[in-house]
Amino acid sequence: MKKDRLSLFLIIFLILSIGLTGCNYEVAEVAHIEKDFKDKLVVHFIDVGQGDSTFIQFPNGESSLIDGGTRKSGDKVVNYLKDLDIGKIDYLIATHPHEDHIGGLPEVIRNFNIGKVYMPDKTANTAIFEELLKEIKNKDLKITLAEGGNSIIDDEKFQFTILAPNRDDYIETNDFSIVTKIEYIDASFILTGDAEKSSELDMINKNYNLKSNVIKIGHHGGRTSSSQEFLKKVDPDYSIISVGADNTYGHPHKETLDRLNKLDSNIIRTDELGDIVIVSNGKETTISEKIITETETKVQYIGNKNTKVFHTKDCNSLPKEENRIFFNSLEEAKENGYKPHKNCIK
Ligand SMILES: [Zn+2]
Ligand SMILES: [Zn+2]
Structure with missing residues (x-):
């Protein structure tokens, strides 16, 4: 959720930058x-x-x-x-x-x-x-x-x-x-x-x-x-x-x-x-x-804070936004006590 809000601000900023600098799509800097x-x-x-x-x-x-x-x-x-x-x-x-x-x-x-x-x-x-x-x-x-x-x-x-x-x-x-x-x-x-x-x-x-x-x-x-x-x-x-x-x-x-x-x-x-x-x-x-x-x-896996099950980020049964926790690797998810979702993680 926080990240979504941040991206939105960035998009607004990008639009502003384009407006101000002509056609500058470079916002990395x-x-x-x-x-x-x-x-x-x-x-x-x-x-x-x-x-x-x-x-x-x-x-x-x-x-x-x-x-x-x-x-x-x-x-x-x-x-x-x-x-x-x-x-x-x-x-x-x-x-x-x-x-x-x-x-x-x-x-x-x-x-x-x-x-x-x-x-x-x-x-x-x-x-x-x-x-x-x-x-x-x-x-x-x-x-x-x-x-x-x-x-x-x-x-x-x-x-x-x-x-x-x-x-x-x-x-x-x-x-x-x-x-x-x-x-x-x-x-x-x-x-x-x-x-x-x-x-x-x-x-x-x-x-x-x-x-x-x-x-x-x-x-x-x-x-x-x-x-x-x-x-x-x-x-x-x-x-x-x-x-x-x-x-x-x-x-x-x-x-x-x-x-x-x-x-x-x-x-x-x-x-x-x-x-x-x-x-x-x-x-x-x-x-x-x-x-x-x-x-x-970097985010590769998304866990469900309630069920402690984690999914690949393109799984079609992802948890609700507010229940999500992000992991960068399989190991990280497992170390945190999360179990893989059988349908998306083989
Ligand atoms: Zn120091
Ligand atoms: Zn020091």
């Missing part, structure tokens, strides 16, 4: 068309392999980069931003001092004008952290320490807010992650860095409004993040997992995927789809067409 549009919120989950890098273009023309992937992916992030004709990054956020988040940031700082820099009150004795501090100093930038409840942008139409960290005594470095939320009329995104259970619990206890249409899942889908209580509060339509293919950590963990499936959230992964771009005008939120087609063609 939504963001590149959209970049000239005013009043749009564009969120790019840049594929940096096993790491995180999210770039946000706000409706007022300002921008923010949250993390820059590993050192190896610094060039990729720089080129991605240059392709978007970005001159200045207004808000640079280093969620926490792990290499898969800050590794690419020194290269980014060397290449762009930077406005404010946000970091948590947490240091690391690593070469990459020292290098980051050096580049910040070289550019005469100051570090603003991030704390839950602080506001980065409080515009009439949209807000960019810090929800974590809420303490300075976490045991795990990941729990110091800066968590941010973007709200633009009806659209909302929560970006959780590598925050784990302790930080999630603190955000719940602070009574922050966590409900969001889109979540960037914490710690690449690791099982010690994304607790059921936290996910329930967020209740996301779309869950983005930034993760490298065949990574040594086994991310995303099955437990996390199970919790998301329980919530019926659409899981979208950078290891499967590459860069992910989501655009919102504050009312409708669309994902670039490439993502939708690939997600839909």
Whole structure:
């Protein structure tokens, strides 16, 4: 159902694009068309392999980069931003001092004008952290320490807010992650860095409004993040997992995927789809067409949530829309306890 609504918005957008650009049927690069549009919120989950890098273009023309992937992916992030004709990054956020988040940031700082820099009150004795501090100093930038409840942008139409960290005594470095939320009329995104259970619990206890249409899942889908209580509060339509293919950590963990499936959230992964771009005008939120087609063609089997029987997607006795659950493979369906329908699966 969610997917149908999304496709509809995409079709509307396609018609609009054709109208505006003459005969441009290419919508795979939504963001590149959209970049000239005013009043749009564009969120790019840049594929940096096993790491995180999210770039946000706000409706007022300002921008923010949250993390820059590993050192190896610094060039990729720089080129991605240059392709978007970005001159200045207004808000640079280093969620926490792990290499898969800050590794690419020194290269980014060397290449762009930077406005404010946000970091948590947490240091690391690593070469990459020292290098980051050096580049910040070289550019005469100051570090603003991030704390839950602080506001980065409080515009009439949209807000960019810090929800974590809420303490300075976490045991795990990941729990110091800066968590941010973007709200633009009806659209909302929560970006959780590598925050784990302790930080999630603190955000719940602070009574922050966590409900969001889109979540960037914490710690690449690791099982010690994304607790059921936290996910329930967020209740996301779309869950983005930034993760490298065949990574040594086994991310995303099955437990996390199970919790998301329980919530019926659409899981979208950078290891499967590459860069992910989501655009919102504050009312409708669309994902670039490439993502939708690939997600839909990936669905091979459709299960019935009531009978726990699954079918091929062209079977003529498919369950009602509201009872459907989608699987990408026979194994996935079976692992979830579904039995094959005798008529369509031999
Ligand atoms: Zn981390
Ligand atoms: Zn990480």
